[in-house]
Amino acid sequence: MSIYLIALLFALLGAAIFTVIGLISGTDETAIMVPITLLVILLGAPPEGVFAFFMAGVLAKHLTHAVPTALLGIPGDTTAVPLIDHANTLRRLGMPHVALRKMISGGVIGAFIALPTAVLLGQFLGQFADFFKSSSGIIFTLAAILIAFFSKGKWASLLIIIPFAFFIKALDSVSFAMLDKHLSITFFLGIAIGPMFCNILMAASPVAKNDLTRSKQNQYNLAPETKSWKGYFPNPFKILSKRQTIFTSITTFLSSLTFVFSPVGMTSLMGEIVGSRTKGAYKKSTTSLTVMNGVTESTYIAEAIIPLIAFGIPLSPVALGPASPLFNAPPIFTVDPVNNLHTLMSSWDFFIFGLIGISVAALIAYPFAMNYARKASVLVLKYISQEAIVAMFIGLAFLLAYNEAQLVGVVLTFTVATVGGLLNRILGVGAGVQFMVFYASSWIMLQLFGI
Amino acid sequence: MANTQHNEQKNVDEKKFIEILGDTVSGNQLIISIILSVVASFLGYQLGQWVFPKIADPQMINSYSLLTGIAGILIVVVINTILFKPKRILVEDETSSHSLKEAFEDLQIDIDEEIRLIEEDPVTKKELEDFGILSSLQGLKGADKK
Structure with a gap:
């Protein structure tokens, strides 16, 4: 079977899975992307297939997570948080479907602008790759300090860098003594599912439970919907006004270049810049939503692709979070030495297979979200319980950890999840900081203690 | 099923829900679903480890076992969805x-x-x-x- 066909099939798979997952609100990006992408890699998918799968998944998820954001007024996931105010304004005005259409049209445009931009920039930065690779230890450490400072935990995040590196190294030494091999997926999974696991632990503790106890069920107000176009596949350029298309194109191009900042930060910034130049509540909200969703998409895609092409080591918030398996999924992909998509695919491959991925996602998720948003959310809200979803992800984490290192792996994952999750939830030390310290831990420990 | 409905009723009476990942759940039901899910993934994986050495390439045994593990998890997702109903109130708005x-x-x-x-x-x-x-x-x- 030709590699293009294989990639196409993986893209279809990614788009289908994440179109559904995107509808489930409040889902944590990292906790969901990491286990599923890891599975695809470990199941032996070729690198091109993995990449097409990932790209299709990312775009599909972002397109459908606009559904809960617009129709229910709850963020589809963390990247949708900055959009909530504008989405709520339109929802209150009885036009949530307008918000939805503007958002996903912006997202599609953002994706198709980000891909070529990111590939070119990655190609350009590639000339400095040797420097980055040879001094990755110190770069990871400096990046950890930088990310820590800009995380929610700020000084607390900075203070725990060394203790957390010590903790990681200690676990690594213990598990190495038991198994005679270094583990990595188990650490990763622990950090990724940490916040979810921490909530479960808190719910199990009579002391901590109060924070999470609710006296009544969450209520969701679902807005009515009308359809305003003929046929199945609406044209995104017709949904947006010319001005919105131009703004989205410019901002998504710019944000594709700033791959070291967080997508949420870029989204808020660009939304603010464009919103402040637009008068009238309706125009302001629709234009901001279009631009913001476009920027989320472009930053996300650029942050995954640029470090992959240029360095092969994860040097951006997305590369450290949801895209981390593309860099590091031993024994198939490794960071030290660099043996991952960076070495296995050319820039041209990234463009072609990325294009396959986002095109498939756009063809599946875009018309789906346009036509069936309301029906799909009713279905999810009425029949899929949160219990089943959380249980599924804990089950997946268990499975992957067990596959890497049996019982040791499982215990290790949940140890990291406990510590990392509590740090995340209580002190605001985000998953990005923790991933970065994980990569930096060997170098830090070597400098401090010579091991 | 009868038992579950009874539990649900009790929960509604006591008005105790727990918020996980932005949605309300029942604590007991969550624990049961997690246990079911973990057990199913473990059994599925072990089944793969037992069956595939006889029929598959040794290199692929772990990958195939992951697949059987996922199959286990997906079956439990269906079971959990049937057993435990969502704890959400859905209000359909009309704009006047x-x-x-x-x-x-x-x-x-x-x-x-x-x-x-x-x-x-x-x-x-x-x-x-x-x-x-x-x-x-x-x-x-x-x-x-x-």
Whole structure:
């Protein structure tokens, strides 16, 4: 079977899975992307297939997570948080479907602008790759300090860098003594599912439970919907006004270049810049939503692709979070030495297979979200319980950890999840900081203690 | 099933829910679903480890076992979905011009100013017309003064 066909099939798979997952609100990006992408890699998918799968998944998820954001007024996931105010304004005005259409049209445009931009920039930065690779230890450490400072935990995040590196190294030494091999997926999974696991632990503790106890069920107000176009596949350029298309194109191009900042930060910034130049509540909200969703998409895609092409080591918030398996999924992909998509695919491959991925996602998720948003959310809200979803992800984490290192792996994952999750939830030390310290831990420990 | 419904009833009576990842769940049901899910993934994986050495390439045994593990998890997702119903209240909103007026007030938007800005811009005006919203907006004209 030709590699293009294989990639196409993986893209279809990614788009289908994440179109559904995107509808489930409040889902944590990292906790969901990491286990599923890891599975695809470990199941032996070729690198091109993995990449097409990932790209299709990312775009599909972002397109459908606009559904809960617009129709229910709850963020589809963390990247949708900055959009909530504008989405709520339109929802209150009885036009949530307008918000939805503007958002996903912006997202599609953002994706198709980000891909070529990111590939070119990655190609350009590639000339400095040797420097980055040879001094990755110190770069990871400096990046950890930088990310820590800009995380929610700020000084607390900075203070725990060394203790957390010590903790990681200690676990690594213990598990190495038991198994005679270094583990990595188990650490990763622990950090990724940490916040979810921490909530479960808190719910199990009579002391901590109060924070999470609710006296009544969450209520969701679902807005009515009308359809305003003929046929199945609406044209995104017709949904947006010319001005919105131009703004989205410019901002998504710019944000594709700033791959070291967080997508949420870029989204808020660009939304603010464009919103402040637009008068009238309706125009302001629709234009901001279009631009913001476009920027989320472009930053996300650029942050995954640029470090992959240029360095092969994860040097951006997305590369450290949801895209981390593309860099590091031993024994198939490794960071030290660099043996991952960076070495296995050319820039041209990234463009072609990325294009396959986002095109498939756009063809599946875009018309789906346009036509069936309301029906799909009713279905999810009425029949899929949160219990089943959380249980599924804990089950997946268990499975992957067990596959890497049996019982040791499982215990290790949940140890990291406990510590990392509590740090995340209580002190605001985000998953990005923790991933970065994980990569930096060997170098830090070597400098401090010579091991 | 009867037992579950009984539990649900009890939970509603006690009004105790726990919020996980932004949604309310019942603590006991969550624990049961997690246990089921973990056990199913373990059994599925072990089944793969037992079956595949006989029929598959040794290199692929772990990958195939992951697949059987996932199959286990997916079966449990279906079971959990049937056993445990979502703890959400779904309210289907209807927008009337009365609630629209309220919304403008809540959002502190000047209706006349908003309509003026929309009417001044032919693109936006046409767009709202196509969505069928323009007329209900125009109906509110001057509503502020009343």
